Amino acid sequence: METESGVLTGEHFLSGNEACAEGALAAGCRFFAGYPITPSTEVAEHLAERLPEVGGIFIQMEDELASMNAILGAAWAGQKTMSATSGPGFSLMMENFGLGVMTETPCVIVNVQRGGPSTGLPTLVGQADMMQARWGSHGPYEVIALSPSSPQECFDFTIKAFNLSEQYRTPVLVMSDEVVGHMTEKVVIPSADKIKLTQRRTPRVPPDKYLPYEPDPDGVPQMAIAGQGYRMHITGLTHDIKGYPVITEEAQVALIERLVQKIRKNRDKIEEYEEVECEGADVIVCSYGISARISQLAVETARAEGMKVGVLRLIVAWPFPEKKIDELAGKVKGFVVPEINCGQMVLEVERCAHGKAKVILVPHAGGGTHNPDKILDAIRRAAA
């Protein structure tokens, strides 16, 4: 049963990609701009059908550069906006992801990761865009990225991504992957009144008093929308609190410091992970997305063999849970990090473990998921 709010309340059998689309609608997204790309296309296809039903707009743009810009433009028209893509399109979006960060524009981008580099493996899984998610656009900035492991989480985390983007006024990434995007499972969609939504803070002052980039105490400024008389100027150039370009070292330091700190200072509120049996563990398997699910068999086998294995599953991959890893590193023998790339998030685990524990990468170049035996082998080595 659908309510006017676009929430498809009930139990459904949905793919991860469809669940992302429904999550967006439930979060209040009424504008989607995208470009077809495997394995994310179902997000666009689903929204092409669903958005008109709820008074929203779906547009297929000429490329991902355009898609990214269109969702920024629509966000300034007051909409909650989203795009979805995969590796090659994600690379194109990076240009104006930076514009979104710089202009503090809330929006959500779903990246259904596939094997790369370049065209790579369009139909097969990868998790190799995790560092691109963190650093892919030029310049210094912080990013928020979530990593779903199931269709249910695709639904839940897309809503979470919208809430974070509205809260912190920044583009937020949902780093899904081909397996999670295409697997079909039960997805429970609650009634609209059970879904907690965050809305961007709008100006609390009249236009003549409004300064577009004067931050609230948490570092986040109030956001006017076009057409309401605020007559704001928004630029990708380094700017002052009026939003005017100022090409100086001082302006750069002040702006970037705030953009970075609005995420860093709030990281305790943003970071999220799932901890299973980490207390008293000798080995922690730290993973995310589909690799976290694949690890489960290895973890259970290791426990049956008598090893004390905990699981730290990243829900929010960026900002990375630095303190948690540091704290665990002092108590365990080692970390095992399975991921479908040649070593990305493992670098963060190593950095945050500060040499206090072994860190073992279980790499996979992509195209498939890990053989759990390899993860089990790494757990044994970590425990030794």
Next chain:
Amino acid sequence: MIEQQTCTMVEHHPMDVLLRQDRIPHIWCSGCGLGTSLTAFISAVKDSGIPLDKMSVVSGIGCTGRVAGYLNLDSFHTTHGRALPFAVGLHLGNPCLKVIVFSGDGDLIAIGGNHFIHSARRNMDMTVICVNNFNYGMTGGQGAPTTPIGAKSTTTPYGNFEFPFSIPYLAAASGATYVARWTSLDTRRLKKSMQEAILKRGFSVVEVISPCPTLYGRFNRLGTGLDMLKTYQENTVIKHGADPASVAIGKDGKIIVGKFVDIERPTFLDMMKQGLGAKFKIPCLERDVDKTEIPREDE
């Protein structure tokens, strides 16, 4: 009896209401045509009758890209080439807004060329003001997709040997409903065209041929900004309704100006409404401005 006229001092320039005073002086060079283009634009905006709070201007990067920053409207200075897709989002996010893209030839036709043809193809209901100075001014005078054959720039030191785009032809062929070209010398006609374009339903394009004496003019020995305007004066030919295929600009020779295209064609949202039928729920398709009468000037 002759009535005595008295002069009164006014504290503000009539353009002030649309300029961000705290951002003046602007960065443009002496002799550049951007000031005139902006003046014509401001007059067109004021006379269009569209409430200023409902108007947004989007620019890309470059000398012309700075226009958005001087206008006291909701104004967006986006990335290089991306003004149009940003504007598409803004327009579809709130169709009640009048969205105008004001940018340069390199921004709109080179790096943003794909967005330009696709926005025209879809007939997005917005206006594009494209200031064409035949080169990249902001980065020091490099060749552009508009640089005429034989013209020199820092990246065409032996003279340009690439075929250029003719902007009106590209716009018309891609589906624009309104296409006009003037030089920055034709201030009154330019203003009138801008006003018509702003009030036109569909994808309307006004190309402004503009002197860049600092770079393009210097490399090609075209003299000062004033000399370049004199050249325009001597070499422009007004040909309303000219076939857009026939208005290409060479290094020397005549510049054909005028209103080339003024047709009716359903906009993107008109087509969406037709295509979606009862499912179409987007409000605000009929802007009040569609009923505004355009003041006519005698030619």
